[in-house]
Amino acid sequence: MSSTAMKKKVLLMGKSGSGKTSMRSIIFANYIARDTRRLGATSEFDVEHSHVRFLGNLVLNLWDCGGQDTFMENYFTSQRDNIFRNVEVLIYVFDVESRELEKDMHYYQSCLEAILQNSPDAKVFCLVHKMDLVQEDQRDLIFNERQEDLRRLSRPLSCTCFRTSIWDETLYKAWSSIVYQLIPNVQQLETNLRNFAQIIEADEVLLFERATFLVISHYQCKEQRDAHRFEKISNIIKQFKLSCSKLAASFQSMEVRNSNFAAFIDVFTSNTYVMVIMSDPSIPSAATLINIRNARKHFEKLERVDGPKHSLHMRMR
Amino acid sequence: MGMASRIECVFFSEFHPTLGPKITYQVPEEYISRELFDTVQVYIITKPELQNKLITVTAMGKKLIGCPVCIEHKKYSRNALLFNLGLVCDAQSKTCALEPIVKKLSGYLTTLELETGFISNEECKQKLLPIMSTLLEELNATGACTLPIDESNTIHLKLIEQRKDPPIVQEYDVPVFAKGKDHFIKSQWDLTTQQAGLTDYNTFMHHVSKSSIQYYGVVTMVSIFQYSNVYCTTPIVQSLIDNKSIQEECLRYVTKQGQKQANLRDVFQLYCGLTPGTTVRDLCSRYSPQLQRVDERRLIQFGLMRGLIRRLQKYPVKVCRDEKSQPPRLYTGCHSYDEICCKTGMSYKELDERLENDPNIIVCWK
Numbered sequence: 001m002s003s004t005a006m007k008k009k010v011l012l013m014g015k016s017g018s019g020k021t022s023m024r025s026i027i028f029a030n031y032i033a034r035d036t037r038r039l040g041a042t043s044e045f046d047v048e049h050s051h052v053r054f055l056g057n058l059v060l061n062l063w064d065c066g067g068q069d070t071f072m073e074n075y076f077t078s079q080r081d082n083i084f085r086n087v088e089v090l091i092y093v094f095d096v097e098s099r100e101l102e103k104d105m106h107y108y109q110s111c112l113e114a115i116l117q118n119s120p121d122a123k124v125f126c127l128v129h130k131m132d133l134v135q136e137d138q139r140d141l142i143f144n145e146r147q148e149d150l151r152r153l154s155r156p157l158s159c160t161c162f163r164t165s166i167w168d169e170t171l172y173k174a175w176s177s178i179v180y181q182l183i184p185n186v187q188q189l190e191t192n193l194r195n196f197a198q199i200i201e202a203d204e205v206l207l208f209e210r211a212t213f214l215v216i217s218h219y220q221c222k223e224q225r226d227a228h229r230f231e232k233i234s235n236i237i238k239q240f241k242l243s244c245s246k247l248a249a250s251f252q253s254m255e256v257r258n259s260n261f262a263a264f265i266d267v268f269t270s271n272t273y274v275m276v277i278m279s280d281p282s283i284p285s286a287a288t289l290i291n292i293r294n295a296r297k298h299f300e301k302l303e304r305v306d307g308p309k310h311s312l313h314m315r316m317r
Numbered sequence: 318m319g320m321a322s323r324i325e326c327v328f329f330s331e332f333h334p335t336l337g338p339k340i341t342y343q344v345p346e347e348y349i350s351r352e353l354f355d356t357v358q359v360y361i362i363t364k365p366e367l368q369n370k371l372i373t374v375t376a377m378g379k380k381l382i383g384c385p386v387c388i389e390h391k392k393y394s395r396n397a398l399l400f401n402l403g404l405v406c407d408a409q410s411k412t413c414a415l416e417p418i419v420k421k422l423s424g425y426l427t428t429l430e431l432e433t434g435f436i437s438n439e440e441c442k443q444k445l446l447p448i449m450s451t452l453l454e455e456l457n458a459t460g461a462c463t464l465p466i467d468e469s470n471t472i473h474l475k476l477i478e479q480r481k482d483p484p485i486v487q488e489y490d491v492p493v494f495a496k497g498k499d500h501f502i503k504s505q506w507d508l509t510t511q512q513a514g515l516t517d518y519n520t521f522m523h524h525v526s527k528s529s530i531q532y533y534g535v536v537t538m539v540s541i542f543q544y545s546n547v548y549c550t551t552p553i554v555q556s557l558i559d560n561k562s563i564q565e566e567c568l569r570y571v572t573k574q575g576q577k578q579a580n581l582r583d584v585f586q587l588y589c590g591l592t593p594g595t596t597v598r599d600l601c602s603r604y605s606p607q608l609q610r611v612d613e614r615r616l617i618q619f620g621l622m623r624g625l626i627r628r629l630q631k632y633p634v635k636v637c638r639d640e641k642s643q644p645p646r647l648y649t650g651c652h653s654y655d656e657i658c659c660k661t662g663m664s665y666k667e668l669d670e671r672l673e674n675d676p677n678i679i680v681c682w683k
Contacts, residue, residue, distance in 0.1 A: 016335050017395070041334065041395035043364055068337025070358070078355075 008182050009061045009086050013075075013111055014093030015104055016041065016067035019129045022166055023093070024064055027175050027212050030242055033166040042066035044074075058182060076110050084111075084118035089178060091125045096142065097133050105153060112157055123181050124159040126150045127174055132165040139163065169231035172238075176214040176231065183216060185302075192302060194219045197276075200291045201283065203261070206230065206275040207268070213238040216272070233275065237265065255285060264288055269300045322410030323457055325379070327449040330354075330361045331436075332399035338362035341442075344449045348405065353377050361385065361401050368399075371420055373412065380406045382415055384423035388430060398437055402426055402449075414476050418456070425472050435466075487656065490538040493618060539621045540628045540655060542614055544598040545665060547629040547682070548591040554625040557585055563623065570619045576610040583607035587616060591626055593682060630655060632681045633672050650681060 012020045022036035043066050063083070065075060075083050092111060098104055108126075115122050128146050131139055147161040162174035180186065189207070197205040197219045204224070207217040215230045226232070241251040253266040261279045266289075268274035278288055326348035331341050338358045343349055353376060360367070360374040361383055368387045373380060383403025389396060402422050406412050429435035436442055448464050452474070455462030460476040540546070556563050564581055572579045587607050590600050601613055620626035630653035635645040647657050658665055672678045 016337070038391070038396060040389070040397045041332065043332075043362070044359065066337070068333070068335060070337030070339065070355075074355070 006184065007059045007061050008088040009063065010089045010091065010178075010182075011083065011087050011111075012062060012064045012091050012093070013107075014067055014127075014129075015095060015098065015100075015107065016069075018067060018093045018095040018098075019166065020064055020067070020093050023127075023129070023164070023171060023175075024062060026166055026171065027214070028060075028062070030245075032239065032242060036166060041068070044071055058184065060179075060182070072107055072110075076114060080114055081118065084114040087115060087119035087122045088182060089123050089125065090115055090119075091127060091178060093127045093129050094146070096128050096130050096146075105149075108150075109153060112154060116157065124154060124157055125174070125178050126154075126159050126161045127164045128161065129164045131163045131170065132167045169228060169235040172214060172231035172234040173228065175212070176216065176234065179209065179212075179214050180216055186217065189217050189302065190219065192299065193217050196295050196298075197221065200276070200288065200295075201278070201280060202276045202288075203279045204275075204277040206233065208234065208237070208273040208275065210267075210271050210273055213241070213273070237273075257285075262288070264292065266292055268292070268296060269303055271303060272299070322406050322412055322415070324404050324406060324415070324453055326405035327453045328381075328383075328403055328405065329445055329449065330358075330383070330401045330403070332362045334394045342446050342449060344446070344453050349379075349381075350377075353379065357381055361403065362399050369423075371416055373416075375408050378408045380408050380410065380412055382406070382412055382419050384419050386423050386427050388427065393437065398430065400426070400436060402445075414478055418474050418476065421474065422472070429466065429470065433467075487538075491541050493539050493622060539618060540630075542597075542617060543665065544601075545596050546617075547593060547596055548617065548620070548626045549593055549629055550588055550591060550626050551624055553623070554585075554588055554620075556623075557581070557588070557625060567619055567623075571611050571616045573610055573612045579610040584611060584616070587611060587613075588620060588625060591620075593629055629682050632683060633657070633678050634681060635677055636679050637677050648678060 012024060014020050021039050021042050022031075022033075025031035025036055025039065026033060042064055065071065065083070090111065092108055094104060094108075112124070115124070126147075128143055131143070134142055143161075143163040150159055150161055160177070162170070162177070164170045164174045183189070193205055193207060196202075198221075202219075203222070204220045205218065206215055208214065209216050213234045215234055218230065237251075237254075244251045253264070255265075256263045259281070261277055262281075262283075262285065264274075264276045264278075264285070266274055274292060276288060276292060326343055326345060328343040328349055329341050330338065332338050338361065340349060340354055354361075356376050357374045360372050361381070363372070363385045365387065368385050371382070371384050373382045375381075381403055382405075383401045385399065385401045388398045390398070402419075404412075404415055404419060406415070426436060430437065434441070436445075444466070448466065451464055452462055456474065456476060460478075462474050464472040464474070466472060557567060558564075567584060568578050568581065571584060584607075587600065587604055590604055595603075597613060597617065601608060617626070621628070632650045632653055633648045634650040635648040647660070652660075654665060654668060657663070658668055661668075663671075672680060
């Protein structure tokens with residue numbers, strides 16, 4: 001049983017007041033969007049050692065860097081090596097309402113330079129944030145424009161852009177994608193999930209990280225209508241989980257059913273939750289629940305880095 | 318009176334929502350370089366753990382003393398106001414006396430901000446500049462300053478010099494005005510001293526022990542004068558030769574009333590004549606020519622006050638006793654003749670006779 005944690009460094013940078021600390025508070029610290037109003041300015045940088053344990057005992061070291069000019073200048077000079085070495089992921093946050101686009105781009109490029117020098121293999125994500133402040137019909141246009149600019153500016157590095165807001169599920173989509181990049185053995189995980197889903201004849205299976213409810217893996221056997229359903233589910237369940245905890249109750253599992261489908265959300269392994277969607281009405285709940293229970297042991301073993309590979313034995317119907 | 322160190326600069330630092338930590342005002346301008354501020358800013362505008370604490374940081378030959386303040390409220394951009402009004406001195410200087418001033422100032426500014434928004438209001442904040450100038454000038458010049466802030470608020474500050482604690486006042490000590498009674502104008506005394514007056518000895522002694530007049534060198538304790546007293550010189554007696562001002566002061570003090578001023582040679586000889594085994598009576602008979610113009614009481618007094626001489630006291634010790642008797646209460650070697658006389662009401666002569674005749678008592682001089 002491996003107990004050495006793998007630590008991955010994630011840099012969270014961007015101008016002062018762009019929303020970095022608010023985002024990380026929501027994703028990692030169980031804040032609801034409204035509560036982020038109370039947050040103060042981040043000084044110099046706050047290293048958040050998130051106890052978010054993903055598969056393979058992954059621990060995220062999230063470096064939330066205060067964006068005031070004095071700090072930024074230090075990051076590129078006296079603190080350069082300290083900040084930009086050993087970075088797995090750089091997340092740069094742009095406030096969509098910013099009036100200082102040139103200054104923002106200048107700082108962004110300085111970051112990229114430092115990354116190229118110190119952590120050339122790092123993955124770069126750009127979040128165009130506070131999109132809720134843009135008129136709905138303008139959002140796609142503005143985002144696409146920004147995306148083009150950023151892709152151009154980032155060469156030779158490639159960046160992945162997302163539009164985000166703390167007030168909807170877009171936040172979850174961005175962070176899920178980011179975290180997904182950090183999971184070791186993600187292919188193996190997806191293969192196992194697919195096998196599991198096929199054996200129990202599920203339409204769709206989702207795997208969530210336990211504390212953040214970010215979707216870290218999924219399988220679907222056919223196309224579904226809503227491409228944004230993953231982040232929506234993350235958002236909804238997370239809010240529900242927080243509401244429960246306010247009443248001193250802890251969320252364990254849920255079953256939602258109508259004539260077309262049955263959805264089961266349950267604790268899965270020590271680091272994950274699972275969601276199983278069944279559209280065959282003839283399969284009783286009990287069977288699905290037993291299957292989920294039996295699959296647990298297998299997935300627990302997968303989460304231990306040095307564990308032997310077992311084939312999947314499932315009970316049917 | 319030793320002077321506290323010179324204040325080289327007064328600065329006001331803030332956390333700006335987009336620029337970050339910066340120096341908003343400093344008097345004189347440009348005293349703190351960009352480099353110095355970058356080096357120490359993390360101790361000026363600090364993380365929550367260091368807030369509201371007095372912090373002194375030394376770097377690049379300078380000492381910065383400040384107290385970072387944080388006022389949280391949703392009306393401020395980023396939900397908090399962070400600032401620090403501090404002083405800069407040379408790195409070698411002693412700055413203990415400045416610490417209460419910095420702490421007091423931070424408290425005042427905090428209150429002003431909470432009551433009237435003095436710091437967050439850009440217009441009011443500008444008033445800080447003349448206030449800081451006055452602070453720098455007056456504290457350096459006189460060690461005290463009065464800063465009018467607005468119609469209803471004035472800040473008073475005073476540098477309190479740190480001194481060694483004075484020795485505990487004993488019953489057998491005699492108070493002496495260290496600088497001469499007339500030196501002090503009664504109106505400058507604090508209320509309790511004025512009220513104590515000089516009428517009743519016990520009340521006055523009690524007052525002396527409890528108040529700070531001894532601390533400030535206004536009153537010094539000396540032992541009672543007796544011709545049977547024995548004194549000896551200390552190394553400080555050398556200063557009578559080296560230090561002109563002590564010489565002058567001494568000669569003025571010890572000269573007999575109505576006589577021409579005594580000369581240094583005589584006075585110095587007299588002091589050196591004080592040795593273990595020599596009583597004042599002995600001194601007077603041996604050195605009568607030198608004492609023509611010198612008052613021996615005042616000679617001894619001056620020598621004690623300035624530390625040129627010290628008293629040698631007799632300490633009786635009971636050495637053998639049979640097992641049945643009580644352990645000695647006063648004859649332990651820790652209590653002087655002066656103390657024993659005071660406590661028992663015996664006269665010096667009585668005590669001396671009693672102890673000389675007791676074979677179990679040995680007397681130590683120290």
